[in-house]
Amino acid sequence: MKTMETMKTVKRSLTGLLGSEYTNAVAAGAALLTDLSGEEARRLAAEEVEFLPDAYRDKTDLLLEQVGKRIIPEMKASTSGAPTDAFRRASNSKASPLGGIGYLRLGEDGRLYLIGKSEHYHTPLGHNFPGYKLIDHARVLGITNATHNNTRGHATRLLERELIRTANGLAREDVDTLKGVLDSREPHVLNRVINLETGTLACEAGIKMMLARFYRLDATFPAPKYAGRTPVFFVMGDRDGGAAANYHGTSVIAQTLRNMWPDMTGKLEDAGIWKVCPVDINDYEDFKFKFERYNQSPFKVAGFLHEIIMMNYGGIKLEQHYLQQAYDLCHRNDTPIMCDEIQSCMWYPGMFLFRAYGLNPDFVVIGKGFPGGQYPASRIITTAEMDTLNQFGALVTNGQEELAALAYLITMTFAEENAAWIGAMGDYYEERLKALASCHPSIIARTEGKGHLSTLFFHEAKLAAAFAGRLGEQCIDISAQTYKANCPPAALTKPPIIATMKMLDYMIARMDEALQAIREEREADDREDTR
Template sequence: MKAMESVKRSLIQLLGKEYMEAVIAGTIALYDLDNEEAVRLASDEVEFMPEAFIKKVDHLLTEVGTQLIPEIKISNSGAPTDAFKKAANMKASPLGGLGYLRLGEDGRLYLVTKSEHYHTPLGHNFPGYKLIENAKALGITNATHNNTRGYITRLLERELVRTVNGIDQEETDAVDQILVSQEPYVLNRVLNLDTGTLSCEAGIKMMLSRFYKLDYSFPEPKYGDRIPVFFVIADNEGGGKANYHGTTIIAQTMRDLWPAMYEKMSEAGIMKVCPVSINNFEDFKTKFDEYNKPPYKAAGFIHEIIMMNYGGIKLEEDFLKKVYELCHDNDTPIMCDEIQSCMWYPGMYLFREYGLNPDFVIIGKGFPGGQYSASRLITTYEMDSLNQFGALVTNGQEELAALAYLITMKFAEENASYIREMGYYYEGKLRELALRYPSLIECIEGKGHLASIFFYEVDNVLTFTKILNDNCIDISAQTYKAMCPPAALTKPPIIATKAMLDFFVLKMDEVLKMISEEA
């Protein structure tokens, strides 16, 4: 089995000699740091994933669920809202972490099998992020503004364009050509935002700008005389509860929240939302044909590929390709929301594995590795329709957040084969579990690391996840969505080793055996 590539980089190697020489000069001028120490920090070749680190976390697997240190006795419940208070599990709150392990406030060691709700692909205290500390020590500031986007942010934008278009690192001329392209479906614009919610919102606003002016200085929109209709993935009752594209009001109306407000918007002809059946092209085409003629116009199709908010169901490649062709033929933009799937697949973008050509790609969570909240909208020349104030966020241009992106991307790019192999391995092990317990498990859903286990019975998935949680293995049950099969959701980090995956699967096997014997 392929070994993980450690990767070594200094700030000079990652960010470039000319830029770092300027940083060093500025550090000497502004701070009490001598030239020798500044050069050392800039030249410090950090090993991203040393063998000793991997051995340490693998060795600690046997301690999962045990009491490593005494439980913290400080009483501090904060000041949460009622909903957050009800959901809180402060015993599992982090005192520290190492790789795919977390030390809870109860002093026990936890196995991070959902990547801390999907935003730590490199686990806790990833050694490569030492470069962020080196950058801080050299005085590289984090806060910038939209008009003063820093060098690291600009470098990241170029790297995102390179990787989202599948261009090799040495093909700089190809990147230059992509950056000036005005062709459809060529992703060459990056909008730096703070969270995935804001990136999705920006994409929705860009699609709406073809129907409504942002302000009165804008020209008449292309479809100003039509009612925009957005297509989203439906739940199994035909409603919108399956899709999730952030927590702004418009995005929430797309998943059946704020129903009374949405009904008034729809009745007034402001916009409509049309849920379409999962992996059912005929249903999509029927509804598309209905709403792509006056007084309506198909305004956009918004989708994930792995629906981690609806049981981890996977949209099929054939379905998406047919939908994309229909939308492209009818001037309907497509937004591929990769907040859940980005970074967990070779090449970092799952849409590329599918061979898709969206107008918008939304990324975040996985890219900054849990170090910062930083998302990005990547779009095309044609869809670049808002002015600066139409979609900005003040702290979207953070330099150290961009550095976290570059570090994570470098490790993932060098480990593409490892990520693929471990994804296949993990999915295969889950399918073996399903075959061993056919009376409990209906099927395995998702793809690779983003996998879910569909149970036949709600009680069984609740028992399964509770026992694992009680033993400090982080897995959750999804049983509250409309007609969604009761599912146990998992998402091991991309640094997961064979030892970690084997340990996790073994623990699941033990619990399934227990449930089976008691049935």
């Protein structure tokens, strides 16, 4: 266990991230378009920002003891907005943010909250990460955020290359190998990026590229390779044999992959338009059996879509050997694979969990973690072979935002420099959680997930709900998942990658107290029942 790793100091300027030729041009423009002089603009572009100063981390750790306490007066009057009924029922405006620092959020009720699931998985660097000050510098220099698809800015284009470099595991100085990757026409070589806004749109882009092998995007396209055959999408199934375990976005097509719109999906399948085939979790024999069934006329397996850590199904982890076997079968039979890393990207050394698994997907979907909650900005990384749609087949007008790309580059720089730290803290947290589970075997069945993305499986749904409720009373934000088809009731956690050992120990200690209280309550109920 690498608990002795230390977080590296990271300092960068806009010039250091984006290059002097670009920032010199920006500075020249700023002298004309803003109130800055050329000298002031160049100085600002060259000003280094420390991404996570010791004083910032120390202050965050000192504030830990204030979690759950009202540290400012409660905000009494606040608008209720105009939500839908579903959002109104789920709202908890007392915890809505007035501010935050690192892994802490200040709620409207004046209390301090611990973000134990990174604000639903999109703030790996927590709140008000100091490195994002470079975004403020960019705004002062007049760097515009809004561009269009045909005028993708320098930061966006630079980010595309960085995504290809890191997705292929290349060192920053390995320029020649990167060029070879970018020029490659070989299958399964990731060297294309489509910039989108949300994970849903990125996943749908991949699904559309799979569909383009069966149906023409428009009348100008030639007959597809598998025209006339019914595309069958393989997705991770739930424990009841259905498809509720997978999650690849909220578009209609993606929702049909997980048992939604069943009447419409049934008609589509009956008409031979497309079919969804759920496969059993970590069961290669089931995968192979269904593949052999549906990879022959009138069907064709159109693609295999999967997460690695299924945070929408208890945090179950797909096993490395299982995925490697499934990939080999798909690759031998011309079936593209989409690895959805929306949940897992940025929480592991190297930023991409598929690389740690030794996988070679045809599509990688990323988002949430990369822009650090600063912007909605997702990407799909794919290959020359899958680059089959025209410009309007998968784009969104404002997917090319320059400051969003800058947020990516800042996050990636910090994560790449601190890969060892991220891995060590992930290992530490996972081991502490396993030790916690072993101390409460009557309540917790087992742990799941990997590293920061770790979950607790409970013997009963009411125990998971009680656990999350008790932590919620202490302003520790985790989720209880108790409604999925035949999935063990789970408590989902995902601390930010800036989480210190002190923060993780604090979180584990509060979990232990909650579990002890639940156990004592159950024992008291048992004694009452025997009277």
